[in-house]
Amino acid sequence: MERWLVMSNCQTVGLANCLQAQAPDIVITPLDPGQFKARPWRVKLRMGSFDRLLIYPAIRQEVPKARLDRISTHVELPIITFRGYHPDLIYIFNRAKPLSGPISHYHSAIVFACYLQGISASDTLAYFNGHFFERCGYFDVWSGERDRLVAEFEAAGLNIRPYFRDWGRTTAFMYSYNHPRIQPLYDMASALLECQDLPTYRSDLIPHDNLANSAIFAVYPEIGESVGVHGRYEFRSAGNYRTIGLEEYIGRCFALYATLQVSDLEPFHEFRKQVEDIRALL
Template identity: 35%
Template sequence: MKEKWLVVSNCQTAGLGNCLSLLCPQVDIDTCDIWRFRSERSEWLSRIADYRHLIFNPELQEMGLLDSIPLDNVTFVPGFDFRGFHPDLAYVTREGVVIKSAMDDYHSLIVATAYRRGLTPDSAKQLFAASTYQKLGYFSIWESEKKMLVDRFSAHGLDVRAEFVKWMREGGFMHSKNHPKIGAIYDVASKVARKLQGDAVVEAGIRPHDNLVVAPIFPIYPEIAERYGVRTGSYFFKGFDSYRPFHLDEFIASSYDVYSGYPVEELEVHSPHYEKAMNLAWEQI
């Protein structure tokens, strides 16, 4: 009988599980995302003993969901979170509830701040330029973001320093700040597989489909792409479950339409750059 492994992570769960299935065909891989695990915790705890290895996102432990679970066969694998390519990506809430945009949970700090400051959509569009990004600090976060990503994996015995160089040579490796492309997930899965299976790992040169492509894809703005040597810079956004990209103009218009349904003072913008954005003399940019 094949041994069984359980993978529990965030939105990267399916990709990680599929990669491990390809690398370890002698193992049955079950997957469950954090939100389902939390809602069905008692049921999953009753089945934990069935699994030879548990591949868990450390967020589970931080959330207290692993209390009472022996950790001797747990391998912690953190999720990707990297803002280097997408410093403008922000979240907007009202009374703690996320406001949905054409990009689902994702918003643009520049657009949201421009709306709060009373700028027109045309004026907001003019802010998408290198001079704005420089003043907001978008160009100064790369090294700290890289260090946080590398350190996050290193803390759990996964050294991705060489892989980071490889990912950069292959182009932008993130669809958004928290959605990596499947190649990056595969490289991390390969390290986990070799840690648990050694020479039994099968490297067939096959990659699973990139399931996160169906989710919103936030563009790498051309000025940011040029700075980091990425060839795929654009102002085309892609929403959920649709393969029709839409341009910055449409994104700004739809965002303004969404925001108009709320009292402007109740729009809460979440971004490390928000305070700086609100304090800028936008009309001088």
Template identity: 35%
Template structure:
């Protein structure tokens, strides 16, 4: 089966090479699909955030031709085939990616070696709103993760409770402010901000400090620690276009917003954390729904989410459920003792939130 990247490479050659040549051979003027627009040709290659960046670039440069190439999963496309495809574009922006996506290997640095005009950029990651969200790497898959009710998004506290053999009620009782304070969930803003700004600046040459301040003033700007909202992606698109010497126009991006990542899983901002930052929070987990024409999708309350997680964990061996943070809690007797003590106290006090 062809991957999204395979289809996008074929589509690019069809639109920008095959169709115009056929039109000339047939003596017909180039069709809109095959003709080049008045603006530059721009390629955006990357993970799930790349659609938002590509859409933002098209919004900011409406005369440009903007094509997105999805670097998720494995494809039949080789590194050289991808480089040849991208060489036909005026500007190429690429998320940093690891080997495993392309046939015969190759990563983003290898692509830069073949195509020096490539501009690398990183994803927007910010954990302060969702400090409990972790990933459990699946050792049987190169870039895969253990999945649960919200795909790869897992709760560190839930995993800890499961591995300690706690009941679902005890697990539920962990989701309170005293526990969040004990594990440092209320002190993540500074570290998350530094990581975002310094990585973008030092590794990719983008200064997002002013943008981060602007996003923060709007309240919550992430659907999860790795999925930003649409206006964030539009700001990143603007910075990238400016770095390439283009002059994107001013536009109310919210008016034209198509928030692709809103269709994916959404991890809630827990109420005590939300209160700490002066925003609205909940314990309502949204399940992905990429086919909105077929239904409105599903949500899970905290007890439902925990129960589904326990069911998913039960399908794996203990060795497959490893996460560095949780392993640290389990290995430290004092930390484990404090968490279990707080859970018991909260349960006795009836502090088992649902929404």
């Protein structure tokens, strides 16, 4: 019986469980960078016991001493990222380190832009409407994100086109930009096995959705309506089933930013133009 090691980002456990559910003749083990760093010596001793490594390439630089060379076969993994439901979600640096806010590291470009412009929290609320979202280009994100995601998987030899058509038919298939629900990971596992010329044993007994207990960013109702799902202004922090509404989310973001030096705050590189464009619209 073959033994596979799966190393990726926060999708590691869900993907490994989905692979295990569809490949009963293979032993699948998940390992994220945090687990390796907690007990590196123990993990390194086990590396030689695996036949195949399924790894997201960016993870290699996080575990340079993992002795991955002891595994003979390496398969590169893509990850599921998708901004179609959350075009307003951005990441912010504080003194060159990711800034954690009310909902993990997830921030709103509109909220941050309003804060930088000196607009009050109460007045910021008024910018959350379909007209302003349209001016921000938020309704134009979906198709480009779909094409990018499909292309990235095709570049890795995985065909998710037939599966993607079913995602999001009744609800958003992402909890945030980089946290998918379990069904896309289940389908990704099928595509991986197909790419390896192995049979898939699919059923309705899919694994537990472990990312459902992670940070969840709201699907704005106006955005949801434009892509055929029900949205609501509900945000939730990791490990907490109490949701907060838009007004509370904005207030808590403003309160956080007020404790910091504005000069220390900067959006991640890929979001800088977005924030500047929104500031120009305000």
